[in-house]
Amino acid sequence: MSDDNAWKVRPHQPIQKLEENLWFVVGDLGDNSPLKRTMAVAKRSDGRLVIHNAVALEDDLMKEIEAWGEPAFLLVTNGYHRIDARRFKERYPSIKVFAPAGSRKRIEEKVSVDGSYEDYPADADVEVMTMEGVNRAEGAMLVHSKSGTTVAVTDAIFNMPHASGFGGFVVKHIFASSGGPRLSRLGRLALVKDKAAFRGQLEKFAEIPDLVRVLVAHHEPIDQEPKDALRKVAASV
Numbered sequence: 001m002s003d004d005n006a007w008k009v010r011p012h013q014p015i016q017k018l019e020e021n022l023w024f025v026v027g028d029l030g031d032n033s034p035l036k037r038t039m040a041v042a043k044r045s046d047g048r049l050v051i052h053n054a055v056a057l058e059d060d061l062m063k064e065i066e067a068w069g070e071p072a073f074l075l076v077t078n079g080y081h082r083i084d085a086r087r088f089k090e091r092y093p094s095i096k097v098f099a100p101a102g103s104r105k106r107i108e109e110k111v112s113v114d115g116s117y118e119d120y121p122a123d124a125d126v127e128v129m130t131m132e133g134v135n136r137a138e139g140a141m142l143v144h145s146k147s148g149t150t151v152a153v154t155d156a157i158f159n160m161p162h163a164s165g166f167g168g169f170v171v172k173h174i175f176a177s178s179g180g181p182r183l184s185r186l187g188r189l190a191l192v193k194d195k196a197a198f199r200g201q202l203e204k205f206a207e208i209p210d211l212v213r214v215l216v217a218h219h220e221p222i223d224q225e226p227k228d229a230l231r232k233v234a235a236s237v
Contacts, residue, residue: 007087009056015064019145021125023065024215027055034167036160036219037081040152041065042143044123048072051095052141052152053217054084062091071095073120075128076113077154078138079106081217086111098128102136131156133198134191140205148212151205155191156198157233158184160219181214181222181229183237195237202234
């Protein structure tokens with residue numbers, strides 16, 4: 001088995017069981033990067049699991065996830081979040097891989113894709129959608145739980161604290177990615193293609209009546225006044 005396929009676990013925090021149908025974990029990106037990466041695992045109404053932004057975990061934790069439900073759907077959330085996608089496909093050969101249509105070509109350099117986000121089988125508890133204003137390069141997962149709705153995005157919003165050292169300096173001053181909920185400079189330049197449409201998408205998320213949190217691909221959930229945070233990011237676009 002090649003190193004690309006071998007199950008490689010980077011340091012990560014414990015699984016957070018946020019809801020009865022939503023688990024979440026934060027892990028290191030590696031290579032001394034101050035960036036963290038996250039994975040969300042959501043349970044559909046049929047009991048099958050949706051993996052959003054795969055992160056390889058220790059075997060005992062993967063078995064805990066497997067005992068919770070069948071990992072049936074893998075969302076490779078954009079063309080730069082592919083690190084463990086092939087490893088998950090190797091571990092779960094029957095898993096269906098979905099990608100945003102605008103990122104599919106790049107994602108297929110690493111793993112075979114079964115369909116775009118529009119092909120994901122509809123479910124009342126776990127929705128998948130393509131975001132507006134990003135040329136179909138990224139999407140979002142909406143998880144409906146007893147306490148409310150969680151929106152999971154990827155690089156559309158960052159929520160990371162300032163970090164020390166040279167890496168922290170670069171992230172803060174060059175990439176403008178740290179210091180609370182925000183659209184990073186890279187996101188502004190490379191992801192957003194239609195500012196008005198992107199702003200409108202964030203505002204639509206903010207209008208979800210029972211919104212309880214926003215999960216981001218880098219660092220911390222936005223669970224304090226998530227509607228206000230979304231509106232502030234939208235206003236900055």
